[in-house]
Structure formats: structure tokens, C-alpha cells
Amino acid sequence: MFFSKTCEYAIRAVIFIAQKSENGNKVSIKEIAAGIDSPEHFIAKILQDLSKRGLIQSSKGPNGGFYTDQYTRKHTLADVVKAIDGDKIFTGCGLGLKNCSEVKPCPLHHEFKAIRKQMYQTLQRATVGEFNESLNLGLRYIKER
Amino acid sequence: MFFSKTCEYAIRAVIFIAQKSENGNKVSIKEIAAGIDSPEHFIAKILQDLSKRGLIQSSKGPNGGFYTDQYTRKHTLADVVKAIDGDKIFTGCGLGLKNCSEVKPCPLHHEFKAIRKQMYQTLQRATVGEFNESLNLGLRYIKER
DNA sequence: CAAATAAAAGATAAAAATATCTTAATATAT
DNA sequence: ATATATTAAGATATTTTTATCTTTTATTTG
Numbered sequence: 001m002f003f004s005k006t007c008e009y010a011i012r013a014v015i016f017i018a019q020k021s022e023n024g025n026k027v028s029i030k031e032i033a034a035g036i037d038s039p040e041h042f043i044a045k046i047l048q049d050l051s052k053r054g055l056i057q058s059s060k061g062p063n064g065g066f067y068t069d070q071y072t073r074k075h076t077l078a079d080v081v082k083a084i085d086g087d088k089i090f091t092g093c094g095l096g097l098k099n100c101s102e103v104k105p106c107p108l109h110h111e112f113k114a115i116r117k118q119m120y121q122t123l124q125r126a127t128v129g130e131f132n133e134s135l136n137l138g139l140r141y142i143k144e145r
Numbered sequence: 146m147f148f149s150k151t152c153e154y155a156i157r158a159v160i161f162i163a164q165k166s167e168n169g170n171k172v173s174i175k176e177i178a179a180g181i182d183s184p185e186h187f188i189a190k191i192l193q194d195l196s197k198r199g200l201i202q203s204s205k206g207p208n209g210g211f212y213t214d215q216y217t218r219k220h221t222l223a224d225v226v227k228a229i230d231g232d233k234i235f236t237g238c239g240l241g242l243k244n245c246s247e248v249k250p251c252p253l254h255h256e257f258k259a260i261r262k263q264m265y266q267t268l269q270r271a272t273v274g275e276f277n278e279s280l281n282l283g284l285r286y287i288k289e290r
Numbered sequence: 291c292a293a294a295t296a297a298a299a300g301a302t303a304a305a306a307a308t309a310t311c312t313t314a315a316t317a318t319a320t
Numbered sequence: 321a322t323a324t325a326t327t328a329a330g331a332t333a334t335t336t337t338t339a340t341c342t343t344t345t346a347t348t349t350g
Binding site: 009 | 148154160234242243244250251259
Binding site for chain 2: 307308309310311315316317318319
């Protein structure tokens with residue numbers, strides 16, 4: 001809908017990893033897949049990508065896994081979305097016109113500008129780590145069941 | 146991004162047809178495809194669907210084509226989006242969680258509720274026929290070049 | 291150092307979305 | 321009536337997205 005499925009998984013994953021690694025622990029792919037209801041092998045690929053881009057951290061071997069530190073937890077959800085889906089959702093035309101612009105606006109240009117702005121602000125203001133407490137308290141959910 | 150490509154074409158097409166048939170004319174698939182920069186055979190399929198659903202009208206044979214009357218032009222862009230993409234964009238969870246809700250909200254639930262509302266209002270307030278004049282005047286564009 | 295554990299990388303598969311091609315049905319005009 | 325123009329319908333192809341499977345590499349621990 002707004003995001004690709006890949007991106008939905010990615011957002012849920014980074015938030016989950018931030019929550020579970022707040023205390024210094026690391027989280028395995030299995031735990032992540034179970035924790036956010038995603039296919040295990042698929043989320044593995046996504047995590048690889050996020051890790052390469054520095055949005056999460058990882059270490060191999062026994063007691064390895066994925067984690068975030070105080071710095072990576074400061075990344076915003078907008079960073080995650082840009083990494084996976086690019087910035088179409090923040091800048092693209094709602095009707096898919098490549099050269100839609102202020103001087104050559106599509107019929108919905110101005111309305112969508114406002115929506116995109118709200119989308120950007122929402123995601124830019126949200127950091128990866130800011131949901132830890134509400135998740136811990138059961139005030140927010142990141143999993144189907 | 147917000148809509149499937151099919152849906153982007155559909156919105157552009159209905160607006161185009163409304164503009165071109167305001168005077169009682171009919172528009173052929175070829176003209177529509179050229180007028181909105183879409184693949185001809187693909188938009189043909191989409192128009193078939195829109196026509197079956199009563200969002201546009203059509204007639205076969207020489208001098209046939211697609212058109213809207215004063216009533217179909219009153220349909221909203223929300224109607225078009227629902228017909229093609231369903232109502233996910235108006236009701237679905239931003240993170241793809243099926244049972245995200247007020248009582249079991251995802252981390253972005255409240256923010257996305259506002260975005261979805263704005264999206265719905267924008268599209269619900271816009272009728273298919275309301276852009277005719279601004280398109281005629283060259284104040285809005287529906288085509289790449 | 292060897293064994294075990296975990297992510298990284300690469301290859302393949304399945305499903306969905308997008309695009310194209312062909313034939314049929316219908317309406318119009320001569 | 322016949323030829324022509326046009327959409328409708330059905331079948332097929334291509335591309336992209338999503339998902340899975342296998343092998344390699346790195347790390348830790350005994």
C-alpha cells in the first residue's frame with residue numbers, strides 16, 4: 001500500500017531489534033522472523049541489506065545476531081524507508097507522472113504534496129528506538145498475534 | 146507508491162475521458178493511451194473493468210469509444226481507487242499488520258490514521274469531472290510530455 | 291585446532307503485477 | 321447485407337516482487 005512488503009518487514013524488524021537489543025543482547029534471524037511474523041529467509045535478506053547500509057548491526061558466530069546501539073537507534077524510520085523503497089513516497093507524483101511539478105502539476109499535485117509532507121514528517125520524526133518502552137508495556141504491537 | 150500502476154493509469158484515464166467527452170464526444174482507446182501515456186493494450190483492459198463497474202461508459206462500433214455523462218462524471222476518485230486497488234489505502238495498517246487496530250495499535254497507527262484520512266478526504270472530495278476546465282486551460286497536466 | 295553456531299552470499303522458485311497479442315462481439319454506415 | 325470500426329474477451333508473455341533453498345564465511349567455545 002504505502003510501502004512494499006519488504007519495507008513493511010524492514011520497519012517492523014528494526015523496531016523489534018531495537019527493542020530486544022536495548023539491554024545489549026543480540027537477536028537471531030529466527031527470533032526476528034517469529035517476533036514480527038515474517039518469512040525467515042526473506043527477512044534474512046532484508047537484514048543483510050539493512051546491515052550493509054549501517055541501519056542495524058550484526059555479528060556472526062555463536063551468540064551472534066543483530067542488534068542496534070545507542071547511535072543506530074537514532075536512525076529514523078524515514079532512513080529505513082529510503083533504504084528499502086527509495087524516496088518515491090516522499091517525492092513522487094501520486095498519479096505516477098515523472099515530470100509532475102509545481103509548474104506542471106497533475107490534478108492532485110497540491111493535495112499529494114501535503115500528504116507526502118505529512119508522511120515524511122511522521123517517519124522523519126520517528127526514531128528506530130523510540131518505541132521500546134511502549135512495546136515493552138504492551139501499548140504497541142508489531143506482530144499479528 | 147500510493148497506488149498500483151494500474152490504478153494510476155485508471156485515475157488519469159477517467160479524468161482524461163471526462164475532459165474529452167464533456168461536449169458529448171467519445172474517445173478511443175488509442176486517443177486515451179496517447180493522452181495519458183499508457184500502454185494501449187493495458188489501458189484497454191483497465192477501461193473494460195471501469196466500464197463494467199459503471200465508472201465510465203462505452204459504445205462499440207464506428208464512432209464508438211469511451212465517455213462519461215453528467216452522472217458518471219460525479220463519481221469520485223475514491224470510487225476509482227476502490228474499484229482498482231480496493232480500500233487498503235483507506236483502511237489498512239501502514240506496517241502491513243492485519244489486526245492492527247485502536248486497541249492493538251502498531252507503532253505508527255495513530256499517525257497513519259491521520260494520513261489515511263487525509264488521503265480519503267482528498268480523493269472523496271475530488272470528482273472525475275472537476276478537472277476539465279483546468280486541464281483545458283493548461284493549468285493541470287495528465288501526460289508526461 | 292575442531293566443532294558448532296550464526297550471518298552473508300548466491301542461486302533458484304513461486305506468485306503477483308504489468309504488458310501484449312489474438313480473436314470475438316457489436317454497432318455503424320454505405 | 322456487407323464492410324469497417326470499435327470495444328470485449330480471452331490467452332499468453334514479461335517483469336517485478338516475494339519467498340525459499342543451498343553454500344560460504346566468520347566467530348566463538350571447548
